[in-house]
Amino acid sequence: MNKHLQQLIELSMIDKEIDAFEPQIEEANLQYEALLATKNGVNDEITSLKQEIKDEQLKKQKNELHLAELSAKLEENSKKSAEIKTEREMKSLQLEEEIAKEQVSFANEEIARLEKLIDHKQAKINELETKASEIEGSISSVKADVDVKLAQIDVERKEVFTKKQALVGEMNQKGLSFYQKIRRWAKNTTAVAVRNQACMGCYMAISDKVYSDVIKGEExxxxxxxxxxxxxxxSSDAVGA
Ligand SMILES: [Zn+2]
Structure with a gap:
């Protein structure tokens, strides 16, 4: 086979190998990045639960304040009842008292409901905080694994780069720029095999003349x-194509 052709084919293989490192690096980082995302998600959840608890505590305080007002009112009413003179006044006072008592029980229910909610959310926060620290632990061990993998990939990549450098050093400038021109658009299919008398880049059939040139490999x-x-x-069977 023509030496220049052989170099071009080899160079296209090496470039393909170099490109193949990128997905390997991404893959190595994937688990680590997923863990980071999970950790951020857990922390966000904790933050929003804490905010919800704050809001509920505020509501609880309001209800407690209301309760204090109501009990003051009830006390006042009981004082007033001593001075009542008419039936009508008594009825009106009784009605007020009934309403105030209803409000008291409503406020108490509301406080109980809020306390339950806060307890529930606090338990959830504790659970999430445990989870966050567990994730933190696996993040450091996964990071260590990733670093080992990346270092390994780096070694392999350097080897391939060295191989490329040696090859490029042997090639002439004309052949290289010819190759680069095609590679710019054809990427990893710059040099392609012919199978069944068809180009494996565009999958179109080639003429007998072109095919015989390819088989000869002189140019x-x-x-x-x-x-x-x-x-x-x-390895391909030229005759049986
Ligand atoms: Zn083609």
């Missing part, structure tokens, strides 16, 4: 349809 052959560099895979 760099490009797909007449898409312009990618064509090559025959060593």
């Amino acid at each position: 760099i052959t490009m797909c007449p349809h898409c312009g990618r560099i064509l090559f025959l895979e060593p």
